[in-house]
Amino acid sequence: MSAVPPEVPLDDDDFVTRARAGDLEAYELLVARHTASAYRTAVLLGAGSDAEDVIQEAFVKGYRKLSRYRAESSFRSWLLAIVANETRNLHRSRTRRDGLVLRAAVANPESQVAEDGAVGAVLAGERRATLVRALRLLPVKDREVIVCRFFLDLSEDETVTMLGWPRGTVKSRTSRALTKLRGLLGGEEVHRG
CATH class of the missing domain: 1.10.1740.10 (RNA polymerase sigma factor, region 2, helix turn helix motif)
Incomplete structure (x- = not known):
């Protein structure tokens, strides 16, 4: 070559x-x-x-x-x-x-x-540790889609490829997983405050 x-x-x-x-x-x-x-x-x-x-x-x-x-x-x-x-x-x-x-x-x-x-x-830092704890509480498929889209910055197409799911599933699961994660993070803050 x-x-x-x-x-x-x-x-x-x-x-x-x-x-x-x-x-x-x-x-x-x-x-x-x-x-x-x-x-x-x-x-x-x-x-x-x-x-x-x-x-x-x-x-x-x-x-x-x-x-x-x-x-x-x-x-x-x-x-x-x-x-x-x-x-x-x-x-x-x-x-x-x-x-x-x-x-x-x-x-x-x-x-x-x-x-x-x-x-x-x-993963250093208090906020990141809190986020990771909440992430671990999510069901596996919710955790996977959040990791792909937001921690790894994969595009929707790359997430579809990585997880092998239909595009609609990636979109809906991302939305539901974010809602669950926000709820967990809200609950975490209440317990700490």
Whole structure:
């Protein structure tokens, strides 16, 4: 391949094309470009301290499935859809694991279950912590749409792609989820005041 002058930035589609042709460095550049938003997605969807594992698995799966990427939406939203799926997989395995931990705690009352403090480390500040607490109280699908639209700044089209929902569902769920979130935040303020 011919060298590209450094002043001409390549877009994701250029990197995808190069990665599909076997250029691992191009895929590494995609990973570098999207690691922060992938990490934020995993944390905000509830991966907590497992967020790095989730995104690592998502990047590996993304590379393996690169031939399936059709550029109908942005590479970023396609990749974040994989991150969201991996986070859902994590929740399913956590549910099974948490059941085992609870049974072990009953059998051995002296053991302590460590609290997941990763979100607190990532999201600083009182207001943000309050927002994240309220966000966690939302049903999963409401939380996902809020994270996509407002925390990750995905467009409606990118949200449709990432979540795999019809556009009307994204619109209506966003509206209902915002109403629920406002109610939770209002209740939080009342309890604190």
